[in-house]
Amino acid sequence: MRRTSAVLLLLAFAGPSPAGTPLRVKASPAVARCVEAVRELYEGTAGRSFVLVVGSLERVDSAAGADVVVGAEDEFTRIIEGGVSDPEADAAIARIPWVLVGAGSDVRALDRAAGRQVAVLGGLAGLAARRSLQHLPAERVRRIEPRSATEPVRVGPGALAVVPLSLAGPEEIVAPLAIAPLEVRALGIRAAHDVAAARDFVLFLARDPGNAAFRECGRVAR
Numbered sequence: 001m002r003r004t005s006a007v008l009l010l011l012a013f014a015g016p017s018p019a020g021t022p023l024r025v026k027a028s029p030a031v032a033r034c035v036e037a038v039r040e041l042y043e044g045t046a047g048r049s050f051v052l053v054v055g056s057l058e059r060v061d062s063a064a065g066a067d068v069v070v071g072a073e074d075e076f077t078r079i080i081e082g083g084v085s086d087p088e089a090d091a092a093i094a095r096i097p098w099v100l101v102g103a104g105s106d107v108r109a110l111d112r113a114a115g116r117q118v119a120v121l122g123g124l125a126g127l128a129a130r131r132s133l134q135h136l137p138a139e140r141v142r143r144i145e146p147r148s149a150t151e152p153v154r155v156g157p158g159a160l161a162v163v164p165l166s167l168a169g170p171e172e173i174v175a176p177l178a179i180a181p182l183e184v185r186a187l188g189i190r191a192a193h194d195v196a197a198a199r200d201f202v203l204f205l206a207r208d209p210g211n212a213a214f215r216e217c218g219r220v221a222r
Contacts (some may be wrong), residue, residue, distance in 0.1 A: 023050040028071035030125040032149040034217030067192035072125040073183040089188025089199040091206035095181040099174035102160040107175035119144045119161040
């Protein structure tokens, strides 16, 4: 994907939007919890609320009905090439590392635990992670598509999960993996019912304190 489309164009922040119709935000499963994490801060500073929908962003029509979409860069190719996004509301907002859940800090558990099931994020956002597991028997690998904006991925006893850190529970001790981090972006949509508010929300995610609140969801693995 062309990097130029990922550059945040200079915009003048228009200030708090008036209370009214909630902003419509759609986020992919990999980052929805991070969007939910900024809700209180955004609603307290912008004077308006947002409705969050969790779903795939891989098709041109997947942005229909949304004012803003937030997801991994690889998920936005068709939305951008289809002319759906607003080129004046496009920001890179986070890099989220991949981690192993269910084995504590022992990354070697992936290779030496015969028979253990491994859950891995589906869709384009999880493509690199699934490729990293190609050495495992196919019957051990299970794709997951989280649909909750509040609940982390949970694994059963003896199971493992390969997920972005944004999907790991805050109490988890996780093992960092050598998989390229998710490059997360926010895009405004041309057909937004309030284009100015959509652009402001993208800026809110791109700048502190909104950006810091978003990135906390993809905190440094411990």
